[in-house]
Amino acid sequence: MFSGQQIAELLESLGVTHVVTVPDSTIGQWQEAIERRRATQLVRVCREGEAWQVAAGLYMGGKRPLVMIQCTGLFESGDAIRNAVHDWKLPLFAIIGYRSYLNQDTLPGDTCLVFTEPTLDAWKIDYRLITSADQLPTIAEHFTASRDRCAAGAILIAEGKA
Amino acid sequence: MMSAKEALAVVHQLRGDEDIVITTMTPARDWMTMPQHPRDLVMVPSAMSHATSMGLGLALAQPDRRVIVCNGDGSMVMNLGSLVSIAEARTSNLTVLVFDNGTYEVTGSQRVPGAGTANFVQFADGAGFAATFQFSDIDTWRRGARNALFAPGPTFIWLRVESVAGMPGPKSPGPAGARATAFMAALGAK
Numbered sequence: 001m002f003s004g005q006q007i008a009e010l011l012e013s014l015g016v017t018h019v020v021t022v023p024d025s026t027i028g029q030w031q032e033a034i035e036r037r038r039a040t041q042l043v044r045v046c047r048e049g050e051a052w053q054v055a056a057g058l059y060m061g062g063k064r065p066l067v068m069i070q071c072t073g074l075f076e077s078g079d080a081i082r083n084a085v086h087d088w089k090l091p092l093f094a095i096i097g098y099r100s101y102l103n104q105d106t107l108p109g110d111t112c113l114v115f116t117e118p119t120l121d122a123w124k125i126d127y128r129l130i131t132s133a134d135q136l137p138t139i140a141e142h143f144t145a146s147r148d149r150c151a152a153g154a155i156l157i158a159e160g161k162a
Numbered sequence: 163m164m165s166a167k168e169a170l171a172v173v174h175q176l177r178g179d180e181d182i183v184i185t186t187m188t189p190a191r192d193w194m195t196m197p198q199h200p201r202d203l204v205m206v207p208s209a210m211s212h213a214t215s216m217g218l219g220l221a222l223a224q225p226d227r228r229v230i231v232c233n234g235d236g237s238m239v240m241n242l243g244s245l246v247s248i249a250e251a252r253t254s255n256l257t258v259l260v261f262d263n264g265t266y267e268v269t270g271s272q273r274v275p276g277a278g279t280a281n282f283v284q285f286a287d288g289a290g291f292a293a294t295f296q297f298s299d300i301d302t303w304r305r306g307a308r309n310a311l312f313a314p315g316p317t318f319i320w321l322r323v324e325s326v327a328g329m330p331g332p333k334s335p336g337p338a339g340a341r342a343t344a345f346m347a348a349l350g351a352k
Contacts, residue, residue, distance in 0.1 A: 045244075046243030055219060060203075060346050
């Protein structure tokens with residue numbers, strides 16, 4: 001849907017200093033462009049719960065991080081989100097790959113479609129769903145609005161394969 | 163073996179004014195009995211096991227400060243991957259200490275998996291830490307602490323400490339959101 005260059009430019013324009021990430025087959029394709037652009041530092045972690053807490057440390061240290069993971073990693077992240085966003089009141093922002101949203105060719109009946117949005121609702125994270133390339137501006141708008149409200153937020157990127 | 167509180171007091175004595183100290187679980191409980199510093203982050207409430215991850219973020223954000231994470235062994239085995247993430251980030255200003263008492267002391271001293279057999283220094287070495295140390299008696303720790311705490315990192319220190327049955331868990335020193343705001347102010351972060 002988006003090229004790595006589009007995402008790298010967007011992150012730079014938003015002042016994102018660090019992307020803390022575990023890749024999937026869609027968002028992982030953006031890593032090279034983000035690193036090549038050098039405006040945003042990539043932080044590779046081993047599991048997604050880590051990503052939220054590394055982002056929490058970055059935020060408290062005065063940086064503007066962004067968590068970039070797949071929805072399966074969102075499920076793994078629960079306690080880390082609860083603690084960082086709701087205990088410590090840190091307005092973290094995430095871009096989350098929404099597996100199988102566009103098609104279920106790889107994983108027919110993928111339960112990610114059942115649980116992803118209710119999980120974000122449960123964690124009280126305001127999100128926007130991106131299903132087409134013409135919605136790129138929505139990412140910037142929601143990031144900026146969340147930052148201005150000092151609230152956590154997320155973008156769901158519809159994906160078509162596992 | 164040494165007392166966890168005695169071992170922690172050595173960290174308290176040696177930390178510099180600009181350093182950040184993160185404590186969680188048993189070390190948090192004992193740290194709160196000592197004089198507090200604006201750049202302390204008592205991670206209570208916590209997401210168990212994530213003090214090392216929080217420390218990595220702070221070390222990346224504040225490269226001119228030493229970040230010292232005082233972790234428990236139960237927390238460490240729950241997030242061993244964070245050692246790999248830290249080594250990958252090559253944060254030379256980050257020190258991770260594991261206070262290994264072999265038990266989940268704050269929940270009633272149940273045994274931690276791998277107690278007595280898991281080798282934390284080998285985990286950290288294998289992950290790629292720049293410097294690793296281990297201490298099991300207080301006199302050796304006192305003599306070696308400064309060199310270990312401030313070695314070019316990422317640095318890992320394994321402390322074998324006594325388990326004390328019947329001790330309560332750490333109590334939050336106040337609303338975490340307000341403490342985050344104060345902590346950020348102490349770091350000069352907005």
